[in-house]
Amino acid sequence: MDYLLHILILIGIYVILSLSLNLIAGYTGILSIAHAAFYGVGAYVAALMALKLGTPFLANVICAIILSGLLGALVGIPSLRIRDDYFVIATFAFQVITFSVLNNWVSFTSGPMGLPGIPQPRIFGLQVSSHWQFLVLVGICAILVFLAARRIVESPFGRVLKAIREDEVFALAAGKNVAAYKVLVFVIGAAMASVAGALYATYITFIDPTSFTVMESIFIISIVIIGGAGNLWGSVLGAAVLVILPEALRFVGLPSSVAANVRQIIYGALLVAFMMWRPQGFIGEYTFRKGDQG
Amino acid sequence: MSQLIANALITAAIIALVAVGFQLIFQTARFFHFAHGVIITCGAYCAYWLTREGTPFTAALILSVLFCAALGSAIWVFTYRPLQARGAGPTILLLASLGSYIVIQNVISLWFGNDTKTIRQGVVHEGLEILGARITPVQALTMLTSAVLIVGLHFFLQKTRIGNAMRAVANDPELAMISGIDSNRVFIGTFAIGSALAGVAGILMALDIDMNPQMGMNALLMGVVAVIIGGVNSIPGVALGALLLGMAQNFGVWKISSQWQDAIAFIILLAFLLFRPQGFMGKKVKKATI
Amino acid sequence: MSLLVCEGLTKNFDGVKALSSFSCAVKQGEIVGLIGPNGAGKTTLFNVLTGFIPAESGTVLFRGKEIIGKPAHKITRLGIARTFQILRLIKRLTVLDNSLLCYQHQPGERLGNVFFRSRQSARHEAANREKAAALIKQYGLGDKLHDLADALSYGQQKLLSLVCCLAAGADLILLDEPVAGIAPEMIEKILDVIKGLPAQGKTVILIEHNMDAISRVCDRVIFMDAGAKVCEGSVDDVRNDPRVIEAYLD
Numbered sequence: 133m134d135y136l137l138h139i140l141i142l143i144g145i146y147v148i149l150s151l152s153l154n155l156i157a158g159y160t161g162i163l164s165i166a167h168a169a170f171y172g173v174g175a176y177v178a179a180l181m182a183l184k185l186g187t188p189f190l191a192n193v194i195c196a197i198i199l200s201g202l203l204g205a206l207v208g209i210p211s212l213r214i215r216d217d218y219f220v221i222a223t224f225a226f227q228v229i230t231f232s233v234l235n236n237w238v239s240f241t242s243g244p245m246g247l248p249g250i251p252q253p254r255i256f257g258l259q260v261s262s263h264w265q266f267l268v269l270v271g272i273c274a275i276l277v278f279l280a281a282r283r284i285v286e287s288p289f290g291r292v293l294k295a296i297r298e299d300e301v302f303a304l305a306a307g308k309n310v311a312a313y314k315v316l317v318f319v320i321g322a323a324m325a326s327v328a329g330a331l332y333a334t335y336i337t338f339i340d341p342t343s344f345t346v347m348e349s350i351f352i353i354s355i356v357i358i359g360g361a362g363n364l365w366g367s368v369l370g371a372a373v374l375v376i377l378p379e380a381l382r383f384v385g386l387p388s389s390v391a392a393n394v395r396q397i398i399y400g401a402l403l404v405a406f407m408m409w410r411p412q413g414f415i416g417e418y419t420f421r422k423g424d425q426g
Numbered sequence: 427m428s429q430l431i432a433n434a435l436i437t438a439a440i441i442a443l444v445a446v447g448f449q450l451i452f453q454t455a456r457f458f459h460f461a462h463g464v465i466i467t468c469g470a471y472c473a474y475w476l477t478r479e480g481t482p483f484t485a486a487l488i489l490s491v492l493f494c495a496a497l498g499s500a501i502w503v504f505t506y507r508p509l510q511a512r513g514a515g516p517t518i519l520l521l522a523s524l525g526s527y528i529v530i531q532n533v534i535s536l537w538f539g540n541d542t543k544t545i546r547q548g549v550v551h552e553g554l555e556i557l558g559a560r561i562t563p564v565q566a567l568t569m570l571t572s573a574v575l576i577v578g579l580h581f582f583l584q585k586t587r588i589g590n591a592m593r594a595v596a597n598d599p600e601l602a603m604i605s606g607i608d609s610n611r612v613f614i615g616t617f618a619i620g621s622a623l624a625g626v627a628g629i630l631m632a633l634d635i636d637m638n639p640q641m642g643m644n645a646l647l648m649g650v651v652a653v654i655i656g657g658v659n660s661i662p663g664v665a666l667g668a669l670l671l672g673m674a675q676n677f678g679v680w681k682i683s684s685q686w687q688d689a690i691a692f693i694i695l696l697a698f699l700l701f702r703p704q705g706f707m708g709k710k711v712k713k714a715t716i
Numbered sequence: 717m718s719l720l721v722c723e724g725l726t727k728n729f730d731g732v733k734a735l736s737s738f739s740c741a742v743k744q745g746e747i748v749g750l751i752g753p754n755g756a757g758k759t760t761l762f763n764v765l766t767g768f769i770p771a772e773s774g775t776v777l778f779r780g781k782e783i784i785g786k787p788a789h790k791i792t793r794l795g796i797a798r799t800f801q802i803l804r805l806i807k808r809l810t811v812l813d814n815s816l817l818c819y820q821h822q823p824g825e826r827l828g829n830v831f832f833r834s835r836q837s838a839r840h841e842a843a844n845r846e847k848a849a850a851l852i853k854q855y856g857l858g859d860k861l862h863d864l865a866d867a868l869s870y871g872q873q874k875l876l877s878l879v880c881c882l883a884a885g886a887d888l889i890l891l892d893e894p895v896a897g898i899a900p901e902m903i904e905k906i907l908d909v910i911k912g913l914p915a916q917g918k919t920v921i922l923i924e925h926n927m928d929a930i931s932r933v934c935d936r937v938i939f940m941d942a943g944a945k946v947c948e949g950s951v952d953d954v955r956n957d958p959r960v961i962e963a964y965l966d
Contacts, residue, residue: 400528
């Protein structure tokens, strides 16, 4: 039973991650391989504050959101100057640099040894420690993020995001400050991802930089694409499928030493397969195909 | 001091080899073929497997390079070419490339394990001393091989018929097709040559430093940085970029600790992307057409 | 009073003079035609006027205020809207959404309002939606209101992009080849629309190669060649100007 709850909690965390990246990549059309950086910053801020300052969970989350949001703006700003296909490389760069900081600033982050013993959340006097309690917490956060994302995409703000995705020049000509929207969507995406990070850190109670690498970023973008870019339910579906599928392998008797590799092979293969035969993913609206514009 | 220069040159040699192969493919196929990174790893592991199975060393090296050439072309034929036929743009191709990278790297992990391996032969040499710097035979071989192959590639592209055909397809694919150049053959050739260079890089890296399944990604990222800062269309530019990276990674001016090498390389990359996206020697890159 | 005044606009591209000390003035309520051979710099002029390309020198005064150096989206907000030579629309949005997008006063576009003033934003959105629907119906695309812009014919798409300029509330509308490549009935329709714009207080500059269309709607014509203004005046005057005839024969 605990195992099932654990899977659901992980799905919840990845739902938050993929929804937030979907806003950036699926709705605004900006492919970003930097998302694990925002996730990681959120996790480390929450963990370090809890460990070193003893501040309550909600305060830590708010700080995580602010710092991650700032990093998001930092990543978003270059998108205005750098051409689309080169911008992906820039996001790679931010991802690697962030990982480097987490891994090498040993005096602050403990580097590769990680941060053990992260205190579990205490919210309004309620201690969150059992799997059930975490599921409720993660579930509430995931639902809130979903509702927020839905409100964004159904609003005029969201309409502008989609316009930017389809034809940035038209959006400019229509009087929209495209630069501001791009930076903002990065800030929002980063902020949401940091919430997932804080949840992850306090759930597993141990974090180290290896959870926040380029590979993790690629995993998250795979969820967004396979689930369906430009569709919020696609992100939910994608997270569920990509978390459950490799776990299902355990029941086939696969030793855990190879499970990690097989898991990656599965989603790598799925990514290629979907690109070949169904680039819109399961239920997506956007295929990263620049059709008629220049 | 001269040791630092030597180290910088050795690092630069590997990066340049990776970069030049990547650049060749990028010029023709016009997207970021990230799976290039795993081809590097394949070169090393193929050599490892063959030597373990008893193949004579030199033969193992040659076969490994050929295997890489074949693998690279296969990825083109089975993944990229069908996608391009369907009108896939650079983003979709990049994503397919990432997926391919992940699959192949993990197959290597499954087959050989995640631990570090070695294909070094015999005792670790103390190395020769040249101009005050200590260089092992492998390192000398690396620099020599890299230089020869890069210069060779430059002349190949400029002087031979096939090389000219490759440049033609890179410059203007439609015109090349109209002129009767078989672009399919050119693409296969491009991927084969680029991947072969990657294989060589992988083997040289493994001979010098040991190998693990992730070795390719890092070398590739450095190679990508070199291509961007050197200019997407210029081999000399890329060589210069590799040199700059080699120096940045080995010289102590910024050096807080050797682990910050990656971050430094990427900060340099960001600076170039923001302020000189065409690299040292490239032509101006346009943002959007109205 | 001149709505728009350009003085000495110059722009080079890789050594080619796209604009060569170009000057002109456009009065409120005029429909001015901009003609000239390919490569004369007409679209470049539009790009400079709307802030998509920076000029190397010269000034542009819109309602007496300098707009050179302002970003494109700000120029639209000041009241200048345009269409593109290669048609641009958001194909994956509906006809309604395309014109809705262009309205300038949308509190719902500010992120803060999306969360904290949602009711006010919703009210504005509903009001804009009605206005947009009425506008689309007024120009004869009412039955396509909820269709994707992709589903329209090319001529209807060109009409829609004109309607989008009106949705943006622009006073000066720049049309880049509004009737090129479309069926005759649609040409009629669009030309009628253009003719009716001054009555709504709009001013129009339009680029066209179709001389018939130009003579039908334009009060005045400017002839451009090699980035410079060669001559201007009524359609007949310009058509018969020896310099114009010579330029076309080259």
